[in-house]
Amino acid sequence: MVSIKDIAKSVGVSTATVSKALNHKSGVSQTVRNQIIEKAKEMGYVVNGLARGMKISKTFTVGVLVSDIKNPFFSEVISAMERVLYAKKYNLMICNVGENPQKEVEYLELLVSKKVDGLIVAPAAEGQNLSIYRNLVRHGMKIVLFDRLIDSVNCDSVVIDNRASIYEVTKYLKDRGHKKIGSIYGIEKSYTGHERLNGFKEAIEELNLEYHKEWVRSGFFREEDSYKQSLEILAKSSKPTAIIAMNNFSTLGLMRAVKELEIKVPDDLSIIGFDDAEWMKVCSPSITTVIQPADAIGMTAATLLLDAIENENIHTIQHVVLKAKLIERESVKSLI
Amino acid sequence: MVSIKDIAKSVGVSTATVSKALNHKSGVSQTVRNQIIEKAKEMGYVVNGLARGMKISKTFTVGVLVSDIKNPFFSEVISAMERVLYAKKYNLMICNVGENPQKEVEYLELLVSKKVDGLIVAPAAEGQNLSIYRNLVRHGMKIVLFDRLIDSVNCDSVVIDNRASIYEVTKYLKDRGHKKIGSIYGIEKSYTGHERLNGFKEAIEELNLEYHKEWVRSGFFREEDSYKQSLEILAKSSKPTAIIAMNNFSTLGLMRAVKELEIKVPDDLSIIGFDDAEWMKVCSPSITTVIQPADAIGMTAATLLLDAIENENIHTIQHVVLKAKLIERESVKSLI
């Protein structure tokens, strides 16, 4: 590979001059500068990012940790981040940790060793790597948490108002005459799972709705589990009139069960989903759902991180809470 | 950050010894080795990947270029790659190039400067960066192409038999009495778009089916365009009895149009999709579709690349062609 040294030799100057010329820094005559740039292009020179990164302690790389790239919510968030970071010439290193804390640790270490300039993380469910995050922050690593929070880590974050939005849709159902409401919730120990479930429970209580343990089941944010739990709920003779599914996979599982049991939606059962997926507006009936502003989440997270990286001294930590939005489609029937 | 030097000083040995000890190389007594490892852990040492990468000319990083992470096909492929690469301690750098050749070039350069050990690429549609790929290969870069081919680049590749599979589904429709078949195809200039469309045309011709220009329209592999073109096709008084959509977004667009026009599937129109998405089996009617083995594609591509990287001398270039599979669901009606 051609290096700065080769160019220097070829043009007849020192490497210092070449470096300055190629980085558009002052202290090089116009003539020499042009010669160098010309030669560099001719020889097909590409800077060695390792050497450069080592010297200037900056890699223009950001690590992203999510639990599942296949989840359309995360792909959309990541896609938005990419847009923002690309504009500033940053690269992202994406790590898929599943819900595996051990893998999370390994990837974190890998990213640290790769000297990423910052991290954007949706921490794994159990939150047991808390001390690692705290340690990273203490050592000056720039971190933005999104989707899931860890209270005790002092860094920027972007989440939605999970609790409020589930509360709201529960009320939405009540307002339409639903009194028997069930739900397929997620991973209770995870931030989102916990918050959403709590929003639901609060609503049930405060709005004086019936609470049936059999109607409120965890699908672990997975399609298969949600499908099975949905079957359980819907097999009973005493069924809810509406079910809230608390993420996209839960919604999918619920839909599968409904289809299999040939239950008519919304006539026999009303459904509210969570997250948006393109199919939700295409299928019949289309799904009324709570949409997370995935794009905004990604952009905000990336922007916060860039700010933290590039304005190290004046950056103040922010906790952004975005609003989720209920989109009314065809899967809810008014009983009034 | 703590470096090898700090450990050396702290233990009272040279950096050479520390390096050997931490890398499990011979030439260090058991006693000293243990001391070093102990101390390293205690001081929270993490190797500096930049320095190491620079010295050993290896970064354990693979660049991945796709046109759209949000496309479930690509997320699934990437997810499979991640699984394979993670097992060997490689990281992936994912780049979203859209169908923008300029962005493709920039990202390629970025990845080169980051000294990735190899590239896995679904090249952008137009194939105009051909010479760049050829150049990279000539300079020893390990590349695996997937999804889309560039003939003249001499490197490993993984694709499916696009042409054959579309031919096959067209025949499938004919066998069920369909004579008027339309299609929402993709980007004609792209490899997949081209191959699939040609498979369709061949089938039409060889199987003596009607060919109506108005029934065969490009949706550019995008939902919105596919939706519009579907409306155009279905608005005519002389409609096809079946439509083949040639990727997941096309299928989605077609479905949207069908829903909007309140056309009954499969009674009034049969549909065959392409790619699989979880919703396709959940919606009503569920979609008969051609499934690409996304997981296998990702695993194969990653495996090929690893082989190319790790067995540089004995690796022989392979062109793998995987089979796509028609999954029969509810969206096709037999007219016989």
Add this chain to the structure above:
DNA sequence: GGAGAAAATCTAATCGATTTGTTCAAGATA
């Protein structure tokens, strides 16, 4: 023409890990 300022260029240290070639000491052999 020459002093002094300004601009251009160079030298050399540095980032952190790896590795080659050496030195040194302990144990083996005669």
Add this chain to the structure above:
DNA sequence: TATCTTGAACAAATCGATTAGATTTTCTCC
């Protein structure tokens, strides 16, 4: 005891770029 072997440990070069500080060249102006 003298010599040889072997293993442990070290010094220093290296990867490629950046940059502070030294040096040289060019320019300005009296």
